[in-house]
Amino acid sequence: MKKIFFVLMSVLALLIGIYPIMYAFVELKYTFLSSKSPVLLYDITWKTAFFAHIIFGGISLFIGWRQFGNSFREKHMKLHQLIGKIYVGSVTISSVSAIYMGFYANGGMISAAGFICLGIIWLFTTFLGVIQIQKGQILKHQQLMTYSYACTFAAVTLRLWYPLLQSLTKDPSGSYTAVAWLCWVPNLLAAYCINQRKAATT
Numbered sequence: 001m002k003k004i005f006f007v008l009m010s011v012l013a014l015l016i017g018i019y020p021i022m023y024a025f026v027e028l029k030y031t032f033l034s035s036k037s038p039v040l041l042y043d044i045t046w047k048t049a050f051f052a053h054i055i056f057g058g059i060s061l062f063i064g065w066r067q068f069g070n071s072f073r074e075k076h077m078k079l080h081q082l083i084g085k086i087y088v089g090s091v092t093i094s095s096v097s098a099i100y101m102g103f104y105a106n107g108g109m110i111s112a113a114g115f116i117c118l119g120i121i122w123l124f125t126t127f128l129g130v131i132q133i134q135k136g137q138i139l140k141h142q143q144l145m146t147y148s149y150a151c152t153f154a155a156v157t158l159r160l161w162y163p164l165l166q167s168l169t170k171d172p173s174g175s176y177t178a179v180a181w182l183c184w185v186p187n188l189l190a191a192y193c194i195n196q197r198k199a200a201t202t
């Protein structure tokens with residue numbers, strides 16, 4: 001069961017992690033960017049934040065799952081450390097730009113608040129995870145990085161929840177508002193359960 005869950009999570013992370021590449025091939029009017037105002041699209045700060053967010057968010061999602069397999073980590077500790085450094089750098093860039101973009105999110109104040117909270121928690125759990133490993137606190141490091149990746153994984157759950165809610169409610173904007181919270185709150189609850197089990201077995 002645990003193995004099936006891990007494989008499913010990894011495949012979804014790889015698929016959605018690579019998805020931002022489509023911005024290099026698809027005309028912008030056929031993407032999410034067509035939902036933004038021309039003023040924002042000509043704003044160099046917002047546009048830089050957008051591309052920084054999707055490129056480095058994609059990298060963190062694409063590589064982050066590899067950090068969780070016990071046997072891989074034990075066999076390839078140097079690689080674990082290298083992937084970890086790339087992950088932390090990518091999350092830092094992507095989360096700071098996401099927090100900024102959150103203020104301009106579609107769906108108004110409630111969805112903006114959802115994305116901004118997620119961005120802040122993403123950044124903080126990742127940094128605290130780094131501080132714990134520097135102190136030699138392995139269990140706390142693992143637990144914080146589980147929370148961090150639960151946030152990263154919001155990019156996947158958002159793209160599962162949104163079409164589901166939209167088809168159930170036939171209300172795209174209400175669904176978007178709900179999804180700005182639904183994409184990460186259950187992920188953090190799942191991470192909490194995983195961490196409790198881990199703490200009980202170590």
Ligand code: HEM
Nearest residue numbers: 016032054057058098101102105106115118119151152155
């Ligand atoms: C986990 C914290 C994250 C936060 C807080 C966040 C926040 C945001 C925000 C605010 C937007 C703009 C939404 C709008 O203006 O309505 C956005 C769009 C986007 N984000 Fe993220 N994001 C996160 C993670 C990720 C990750 C890990 C990826 C990696 C694939 C990603 C990929 C994208 C893409 C591709 C878009 C453009 C929309 C689309 O093409 O579907 N995000 N994000």
